[in-house]
Amino acid sequence: MIQTAKDFLARSFAPCSTIALLLRTESPEKTQQRIVTLEQALAPRYLGWLAHENHAGANIYVAANPLRSGSRKRTKECIDNVRHLYLDIDEDGDARLAALRASDGLPVPSALLSTSHGKYQVLWRVEGFDFAMQEIALKRLACAFGGDPACTDCNRVLRVPGFFNRKYSPAHCVAVEYLSDATYSPADFRLPDVPAVAAILRSGDTQLSTPHKGTHSELDWAWACHQLAQGKDADKLTHKLASRRSDKPNPLYYAQRTIDIASARHWFLEGALIDDVITTLEDRRRFELPAALCFARAREIAATAQRMVARKKFA
Incomplete structure (x- = not known):
């Protein structure tokens, strides 16, 4: 010891x-x-x-x-x-x-x-x-x-x-x-941009919150949420976002994560259960990632989106 x-x-x-x-x-x-x-x-x-x-x-x-x-x-x-x-x-x-x-x-x-x-x-x-x-x-x-x-x-x-x-x-x-x-x-350290990070740093708030318009990443987040709320296809949105964010170290990773978090947030706002959100996220990426990683990633993204929704409700 x-x-x-x-x-x-x-x-x-x-x-x-x-x-x-x-x-x-x-x-x-x-x-x-x-x-x-x-x-x-x-x-x-x-x-x-x-x-x-x-x-x-x-x-x-x-x-x-x-x-x-x-x-x-x-x-x-x-x-x-x-x-x-x-x-x-x-x-x-x-x-x-x-x-x-x-x-x-x-x-x-x-x-x-x-x-x-x-x-x-x-x-x-x-x-x-x-x-x-x-x-x-x-x-x-x-x-x-x-x-x-x-x-x-x-x-x-x-x-x-x-x-x-x-x-x-x-x-x-x-x-x-x-x-x-x-x-x-x-x-x-090439950290992936996550929705709300810039807002957190600007405000000093240590909790996830809905971002305000400003940086490219915040605009991407607002765009993704709007498009998904309009019923647009997540796969097409992912590739569109990746193509216009070639400045990112890994544009596809960035786009997948942004769209998936926004999707999970949208589902929670519509009343979905977390197990259903995890299953849907896992099914979306099952051909792109190893099975174990796909499940772990889906759980992490669902938990992140769930916290965002909960904090907005009780803010």
């Missing part, structure tokens, strides 16, 4: 980094935060203390990005540089991981944390991102792949593998799988 935590911290941060550890319990007054150097955190005695606190009920987290030397807090202003991009997946974990792995716009993740059954945290080690670029990338990741849109702050904490997730009974040991040793740059 301790060795797993030690390896994760050593892989995640450069030597001499200042890192923030959070020990969170059900009692807020007992929550502790420790700001230490990486070398202090890797010391056997310190790791033993973390294991003791974890055994006593504390959940162990580490800030995803290093802090400035001499920092006493884990505020945004104290973050030194962008070390990671991350995605927090709390719902339909396996389906959303399948969609993420199938994307041609993302590099292989550096690490995949299993935080509990069906819940994951995905990490990419990066360089060359400033804080604004990171925030945009994190919001787009969350919107595109069904992650938690609230987990997009530069001072976000991650669970440390090797320790137990004490939110559940029995406790779940947080596991990690290392998938790549590469360090990625902004050019490695």
Whole structure:
């Protein structure tokens, strides 16, 4: 257990980094935060203390990005540089991981944390991102792949593998799988445009919402919704959208996803059940994608559209 935590911290941060550890319990007054150097955190005695606190009920987290030397807090202003991009997946974990792995716009993740059954945290080690670029990338990741849109702050904490997730009974040991040793740059992330991303970034809202007219992608979304409401054929709309958006890294992927999300939204507004929406989406793409991926993608898109409709109703 301790060795797993030690390896994760050593892989995640450069030597001499200042890192923030959070020990969170059900009692807020007992929550502790420790700001230490990486070398202090890797010391056997310190790791033993973390294991003791974890055994006593504390959940162990580490800030995803290093802090400035001499920092006493884990505020945004104290973050030194962008070390990671991350995605927090709390719902339909396996389906959303399948969609993420199938994307041609993302590099292989550096690490995949299993935080509990069906819940994951995905990490990419990066360089060359400033804080604004990171925030945009994190919001787009969350919107595109069904992650938690609230987990997009530069001072976000991650669970440390090797320790137990004490939110559940029995406790779940947080596991990690290392998938790549590469360090990625902004050019490695060709994130698909998702309806409402531009509106989210402009307004600061972390929830999916209906976009306002403005960017090309927002106009595409409005056009797709209108055309589908008029009963136009989805396959013809997909090819038409792909042909006019040749500026995209993968125009067909962009068009398929836009039309499919808009279709699912339209069906939900007409009262369709989610199982029927998933089946229809799966049937639409069954000749274009492997069966397992087709089902996972259909579930993820249906869930995304369902959230959009629900949030509009209760906004």
